[in-house]
Amino acid sequence: MKLIEVIEGKVRLLVPDPSQFSREGKFDPAWSPVFYNPRMTFNRDVSVLAVSVVSPPSVLDAMSATGVRGIRYVVESRIEGEVILNDKNPVSVELISKNLELNGVKGKVVKSDANSLMHQVKVGYTDLDPFGSPAPFLFSAISSLRRKGVLGVTATDLSALEGKSRTSSRRKYGVSGSKLSYSKEAGLRVLLAKIAREASVQEKGIKPLMGFYHDYYYRLFVKMEDGAKRADRSLESLGTLYECGLCGYSFMSVEGCERKCPVCGGELKYYGPAWVGELNDQEFLEEMKNKLTGFSYLQNFEMISKLLERLGMENRFGPYYRVDVLASRLKVNMPSMFSLLQCLDGVRTHFDPRGFKTSREFPEVIECIKMSSART
Structure with missing residues (x-):
């Protein structure tokens, strides 16, 4: 050798x-x-x-x-x-x-x-x-x-x-x-x-x-x-990770029995523990x-x-969202990450170049994507 x-x-x-x-x-x-x-x-x-x-x-x-x-x-x-x-x-x-x-x-x-x-x-x-x-x-x-x-x-x-x-x-x-x-x-x-x-x-x-x-x-x-x-x-x-298959809302919970999205009532996908x-x-x-x-x-x-x-x-936030996934669900053009983060006062995540984190409520996230998309 x-x-x-x-x-x-x-x-x-x-x-x-x-x-x-x-x-x-x-x-x-x-x-x-x-x-x-x-x-x-x-x-x-x-x-x-x-x-x-x-x-x-x-x-x-x-x-x-x-x-x-x-x-x-x-x-x-x-x-x-x-x-x-x-x-x-x-x-x-x-x-x-x-x-x-x-x-x-x-x-x-x-x-x-x-x-x-x-x-x-x-x-x-x-x-x-x-x-x-x-x-x-x-x-x-x-x-x-x-x-x-x-x-x-x-x-x-x-x-x-x-x-x-x-x-x-x-x-x-x-x-x-x-x-x-x-x-x-x-x-x-x-x-x-x-x-x-x-x-x-x-x-x-x-x-x-x-x-x-x-x-x-x-x-x-x-x-x-x-x-x-x-x-x-x-x-x-230890808990369960959730994501709504309809609107895209994501969250974590120590409860393992969540079935309906608290935002839109859609079916939840889950992953855990x-x-x-x-x-x-x-x-x-x-x-x-x-x-x-x-x-x-x-x-x-x-x-x-x-x-x-x-x-x-x-570290201050929960799971990240992917801008391309949410834009696709909303049927709008994918906004620039810069304008979206400005609107949300959010941060990029190291996990995914298309990912961001924010403490804003989900309806605000959706509105910011719509507004930022319109400027694209």
Whole structure:
């Protein structure tokens, strides 16, 4: 296996040469004997910043592959406690050791099944970045955390989380209902609900610190809060997501028996169970903003800054609306987002370029779309 050296953040990495595993000029990281995906650099850049704010006493990188996350946490997040880098692939284990040596950092390299290892350790922060769904690993990942520990989770199985595949949604996440127009947000809320339910079995509550959608994945940072009462309180934040199939009104409710739209009386589509609380902790976002100045070297510095700003603005509102969906229902031209947001005093959402959030009542939303459309 030929290796090449790449630079990510402040670390140097040996990774398999993509040209050796390309097919007809195309390359998929899954074809390589050790997985390394450059498209996840934004994910890892955000994670380095978030972990520096968490400042955990110890870290487990449960599926390390090249070791890039764990090594970046040592070098850039400045984790001084034990960092465990695990992978069940013996080729990965060998490469992780080489990359640790290349960067002159220490880490405990383990060759183990991720679920098995996570049931055996106790750390301050566990990073779970599987190839696909995190669902089979969530219970053991939560088990691996010390009191007030934080879990970092990546999920790429959007079809299951958003409701595109009903059978996968039910099988992996225990979700019923149908896909909604604000499916990108729905998927993140479903993932949080799954984490809350898995944590509650272990008498732990959850506190979402930060969550976002980017490119083709979700990324979450969730703090555990020990105790049966905290677990019960978290379960009280689970509910159902609704959307009227007639007028497009959308809302969330802890009640699971809504059938008629409160605005027009139309039939409601539903999706859940889903987390209906806040997706981000405002204080955590502010701490990330404050620390970001020390990470100006990141190639995604500006993108991260904009994301943090947008997440803070979005946090005050419920589910987003899609301007194209509402305009289509009203049979009017799609208005410009700029004029619509001015009319509604609303904000864009990072989930969808056609999405917006507002605290205005739905009849006002409809009127603003009509007025803004007339100016188009």
